[in-house]
Amino acid sequence: MAKKKTNETEKTTSTGRWLGGIAFTLVVALLGYVLAKVPGFDHVGPLACAIVLAVVYRQIWGYPEQLRTGIQFSAKRLLRLAIILYGLKLNMDVVFHQGLGLLAYDAGVIAFSIGLTVLLAKWMKADASLSLLLGVGTGVCGAAAIAAVSPILKTRDEDTAIGVGIIALVGTIFAVGYTILRPFLPLTPTSYGIWSGISLHEIAHVALAAAPGGQDALAIGLLAKLGRVLLLVPLSFILMAWMKKTGRAGAGTKIGFPWFLIGFIVMSFFGSYVMGNVIPVSDGFKDGIATLTTFILTMAMVGLGLNVNLRDLRTKALRPLIAMSITSVLLSVLAYVLV
16 A cells, blocks of 8 residues: 555656646746847747747756656657647648749758758868758758757757757848848849748748838748748658668667658648638637747747757857858858849
């Protein structure tokens, strides 16, 4: 009887710590949203703000070991859920009917970004894993792409968190720079939108940069960006094949099938052809789902951010950051010439 009570007590304690860990990431994510309202941080966004808070917490108070199971649940499981829900942002109908011509540009952008970042990283003797993540984030769709390929590439949680933070910061700087340059560039609204859509890092960055160009610029910019998001799926399977062929997963290590990407595709079709058509929903509901998706992803980033040790950051992240920044500049110039 005493042993049974002990087991029940341990189970209750374990569940409490699990829930406590999830609650911890939720609270820090909320604080990230609050920080994102502060002038100066408002252009960075809640995702990067939450990571900053998590990193600062780790440096001051250390990793909350008692809450590890819940924090890891947020960092792993909630991350995959966010990627699945992210599929609702991809309007397949628009991509298939209007954006197929842009897919060639998008594919070129992805190949250029990953290839050049990896080459520069090799030349600079930068951290290969982090550099590859930054190349994927630059070429595809920022934080979401980094989060999606991290399990496939078997990267450390610390590298994922650092990569997301860097891509958010650099992408925001570029987006603001585009808005400053726009009035001085001899581009039509459509051309400006395409330039933004095929060269900027995240959907939010494209929206930030393209909106001042008008509705036409914003629409074509988001369309170009959605094509890059769509290509995340085939890229992920290419990376899986590459990991297996090169043996980078380690001897005897199996690469788990990324089922969450199947969920991503399913939700893309559901959001494009069912939700709003077969099942009537309001724009407010769609906006709510988008906000929920971002918040879940933010909670996941908190879990990843707690793994970052700033003592290793200076030596590990500087060279990948430089490689990724050079790639971003050259991508912007190349994309400008092409449009």
